[in-house]
Amino acid sequence: MNNHYQNKRVLIVEDEPKIAQVLVDFLTLEGFVTTVLHDGVDAVARIQHDAIDFVILDLMLPHKDGLTICKEVRLFSNVPILMLTARVEEIDRLIGLEIGADDYVCKPFSAREVVARVKTILRRMEPNTQVAEDEIAYKHLVINLERFKCHAASVEVDLTPVEFRLLHTMLKRPGVVHSRDSLMQVCYVDDRVVSSRTIDSHIKNLRSKLLLNNKQADLLHSIYGVGYKIE
Template sequence: MNNHYHNKRVLIVEDEPKIAQVLVDFLTLEGFSSQVLHDGLNALETIRDDEIDFVILDLMLPHKDGLTICKEVRQFSAIPILMLTARVEEIDRLIGLEIGADDYVCKPFSAREVVARVKTILRRTEPSVQMAEDEISYKQLLINIERFKCHVASVEVELTPVEFRLLHTMIKRPGVVHSRDSLMQVCYVDDRVVSSRTIDSHIKNLRSKLLLNNRQPDLLHSIYGVGYKIE
């Protein structure tokens, strides 16, 4: 058993009992504890009210589908979500919908592969060092939320409020790709209308500052046609 995950609780929302049980068995071997729902009715309440660390969510569910559940969860939680779908052609459509899932797996799948994905997503969605509640660190980046400070390799970097909000959003979930639309919502809380080019411009300035005149590796990556990520 892997003790690193012994306190991690996984919610499996899957209407096929055999698939759900295989996932429970493999997760248990790695130290996870699991909870299973066979339809989508109580998924939101369970995620909101129970201490769940990760959600494995089937796309096609009785009563309430995974697409709807994922969108609704993202209204109140950034909990990692791995979607399961029986149709490989659905993957591109799901990614295009930007519903907020962290990854997708097609059925039939290897349960071992699913557990490996769960571990990978947990590693990348947890900041590598949590210095304090008001500080987040990832590789050579350190931001202090209350003091509005950013350091790169111990060198303080001056950021504008928009650049700071962009960096804060991405550093909280390393490896996760953020669409331009979601970044615009984070940066402009007063609902003003801005173009995606505006975000591109802010990202360009932010990247330049984080590179410290090219003395640091580039952690800010552009994903063509999708958005941006820190990794």
């Protein structure tokens, strides 16, 4: 049992009992304390009145759907929320700022992957607990500086050195807009002359590699006339 998570309370709102039980089993092995609701009626009240540390929320629920619950919760709480969905067409809405979910997982999923996502999100939210110094994690992206590895939703992505440096620079400061000039200085340390078009080309290639099978949220944003950011 991982004592770090022993007192963390996870609320699972999932109407399929088998799926809920698998999540309970895997989370319990890691020391989490779990509560299960099989419909959406009482979810908001439970989050509001109980000391919940994390919410795993199905998109399609009886009586009140996950999108509605997430929006209502965000009116009073920043508790991390991981959405579960079997509807690929809803992914853009899940990850967009529209509802405020922290991440999503598509069904069918690996329970181990869900637990890994829960742990990663909780680590990011704890100011005194950091991911290993040689790793940077943000949403579904993780890069390992020592091993020069990048993973998107637990799948390894093969990046060139320039693409890796670009991603590393932006992941260090999510939400911050980086100008093309600053990115060129990071990527080309030998003072060679490159155009902003070159950076645009690298960003385009990086974005396409991170969008695995078009199922991952596009975290790489272009700010017209300024540069790029990860968010």
